[in-house]
Amino acid sequence: MKASKLNGVLALAAVLAAWEIVARAGLVNPLLFPAMSRILGSFAALLMSGEIPAQVARSMERAAAGYFLAAAVCIPLGVAMGLSGRVYRALEVVVETLRPIPPPVVIPVAMLFLGIGDGMKVFVIFFSCAWPILLNTIDGVRNIDRLLVDTARTFGLARGKTTLKVVLPAAAPQIVTGLRISLSITLILVVISEMIGSSDGIGYFILNAQRRLKIDQMYAGMITLALLGYFLNQAFLFVSKRLLHGR
C-alpha cells in the first residue's frame, strides 16, 4: 500500500474509532449517534435478512427505467438539434423554459398525474436526467469536425448512415459525459422522490427509519446509498471505457 493511501485509511480508522469511543462513553446523545459497531451490525443484519437488497432493487428498477428512457429520448433529440439549426431554434424556447426548473419541484406535478407509483418516479428521473444528456449531445455534435461529415458525404454515405457511423462516434465522448452527470442525478432524484411520495425504496427506508427513530438503520441505509453510488460510478466507468475504446 502506498504511504499516501495508508494515511487515508488510518484517518478513516481514527474517525470510526473516535465515533465508537465517543458514542460508547455517552459523550453524545446515543439516540443521534449510535456506536459505529451497532450501525455496522444492523447494516449486516439488514443485508442478510434481505431487507436492504429488496429496497435497493425497487429503487434501481425506477432509476434504470428513468435513466434509460432519458438516454433513449435525449440522445437522438440532441443529435437532431446539434445537426440542424432549424430543429434547434424550434425547440430552444421550450428547452430553455423547462431547464431552470429544479427537478424536485416536478414531483408534485407528477404526483397529480401519475399518483405516487413507479410512473411518477420514472417521470421525475427522466425529467432531471434529460438536460445533461441533451445539452452534452448537442454540444458534442456541434463540435465535431465538419470535415469528417463532409468526407463521409463525399464518399457517398447517406445522411442516416453518416449520422450513425460518423456523427455519433465522434460525439460519443461528450455524450458519455452527459450520461455520467445524469447518473449521479438519477440517484439523487430516486431518493428524493421516494422520500416525498413512496412506500418503499431506499429513500423511503432511510426517512422512515429516522421517523421511527431506528437511527442505526437510518445510518445503515446511508452506507448502502454510498456503496450504491460508488459501484454505479465504477460500473459506468468500466462500460464507458469499453464503449469509447471500441471506436
Added chain:
Amino acid sequence: MRAERRFNTAGVGLFAALLLLWEVYSRAAGIQDYLPPPSAALKALVQPDVARALSGHLAGTLGRFVGGYFLAAALAVAAGVVLGYSRFAYSVSEVITELLRPMPSVAIIPVAILCLGIGDAMMIAVTVYAAAWPILLNTIDGVRNLDRTLIDTGRTFGLGRLKILWQVALPAAAPYIATGLRVSLPIALILVTTSEMVAGSAGLGYFILDEERSLRPANMYAGIVVVALQGYALNRLFLLVEARALAWKRGMRTRGEA
C-alpha cells in the same frame, strides 16, 4: 463570434402553440381540477393573496439559498486550497472523501432533521453539505494544476506560506473555483427546495407541494413558474458576476498568447 440575435420565431411559435394546445385541451376535456389551463395559473400568479404568499415564500427560499450557498463556498474554497496545496492533508482526507462523495447528498436530510430539527438551520446545513462538493473538488484540482513556477516565484520574492495560498494559489485557481460554483448553484437550489418539501413549513418547495396536496393545481403551477424564474435569474446573475470577476484572467491569457 457574435451572431446577431434574431428573434426566434419558430421557437417562440412552438412554445406558444404548446401553451395554446394545453389551454384548449384543458378547457375542452373538463379536467381543470388537476390540469388547469395555463391562463388559470397566470391568473393565480397575479391574485393578491397568492402573490403575497408567493413573494413571502420566495424570500424564504432565497434567504436559505444564499445562506447555504455562500457558506458552502467559503468553507469549500478554504478547505480546497489547503487540500490542494498540502499533499499530507490531501492523503489524510482522501479515503473519507471517496467514501462520502458517492452518497447522494439528499440522504443527509434525515440526519440533519435529527440533529437540527426542522428549521432553517437544518435546510441550510443540508444545502452547505451538498453544494460544497463540486466547489471543494474543483478548488483542489485548480490548486494542484497551478503552475509551480508561480509558487516558486512567490517564494523567491519572500512571500510566506499563507500569503502564497492567499495571493498566488487562490487567484490562479479562480477559474476552477468558478466552475465549481457554477455546478453548485443548481445543486443548492435543489437541496433547498427538497428540504422544504420533506420537512419544511415555508418556502417555495413547501408551497408547491402543499398546493398540490390541497388540490389547488393552479396555485401549484404559479409556484413552479416562480421557481423556474428564480432558477433562471440566479443562473444569469452568476454568469454576469463570473464574467466580471474573471475578466482580468481573460485579459492576462490573451496578452500571454499574443
